Amino acid sequence: MRILIIEDNPDIVANLYEYFEPLGHQLDNARTGHAGLTRVAEQRFDVIVLDGMLPGLDGLEVCRRLREELHCKTPVLMLTARDTVNDKVTGLRAGADDYLVKPYSLIELEARLDALVRRATPSMADQVLRFGELEFDTGIFEVKRAGQRLEITPIGYKLLAALLRAAPRLVTREELEQEVWKDALPLSDALRSHIHTLRQALDKSFPASPPMLLTVPGIGYRLVDGDASQ
Template sequence: MHVLIIEDNPDIIANLFGFLEPLGYALDVARSGTAGLALAIRNHYDVIVLDLSLPGMDGIEVCRLLRNDHHNPVPILMLTARDTEHDKVTGFGAGADDYLVKPYSLLELDARLKALVRRMRNEQVQHVRTFGEVRIDMRTGTATRAGNTLALTPTGYKILLTLLRCAPLMVSREVLEREVWGDNPPESDALRTHIHALRQALDKPFGYSMLITRAGIGYHLASDNET
């Protein structure tokens, strides 16, 4: 699970890294609201841990900009030292999905993060993912475009499913490698080879390309012809 922590307290950051990394979380950190917003826009995260009080831009504004200006649906768990109804209502109104008051249990934080990701992926009740002409049935492991079955390798399937979950947002090379190979990506340029094979299956027989490459940024799916 890839998590962005937006927090300016070095002790809290150290505690989060010390507890979450051994559990298998991949963590990025930003120490201001401005830096956190930039990372959240540029990268794909499974969930964001967002402090309410931040230098430069507070957590409410970060959350509001992500939701309203950038239409980013990433789950957001907000942290605050203020346990008031007004703060909670304001946080939820800005688009936060959950709320924890400091000091909090790290075990509870872990449980809430996992619950938010499960809810976002909706894998407990939803087994079909669609975007544009693409459809994946996770129960059968089959993928189609415009009703035509796609002949995908297991790696191509993982890449397409990751892109589909994030569509139409950009997914970086690093995120794709982590989804396919975990923390041990191959040293060779294997991802490029798999992307080429996926593009042959997904796009070549059809009228326009859905798999879009942005050099130096990453990959994303487009629902119509994009130049």
């Protein structure tokens, strides 16, 4: 799992890293609510662990902004010392998917995160990814833009799936390379070549439409719905 921890207590953060990293999970940490929102806007995570008592921008407001401003669908588990029913209801209504009261068991936290990620994973019957004019049926490997079927390479399918799941957020070069090649990364800049081929399929065949695959120089790539701003 790729886990984002939005927590300002260094002891809690260190404890989570010590527990989850040896299990093979990838962790990132933001110490403030604003930093957490920035991380989510720039990267893709499988689940977010969010402290409810952050200084400044608290966990409830962070959760609301994740859902309403970033349109982030990543599961959120809120950690807090507040344990009344009203507190839990408030957290869930702000957009949290689960709620765990401090102090908590790390084993229980791991089980809850596993369950959230499992529920967020599309079933075989619901694997159509959509964004703007793009539609990708991952069950039959069929991609369409504005109803027109596109020819995509095998690696292009993997890249497009990662971009669609994150859209309109940015996906870093490192994330895309990990998605395609796992730990066996190519020595050459193969990603640039495959992105070029994917862009040819997505955009070059539609010269009258705004491009959908954009490059953020030195960082990564993102999909945009050009027609939505018209």
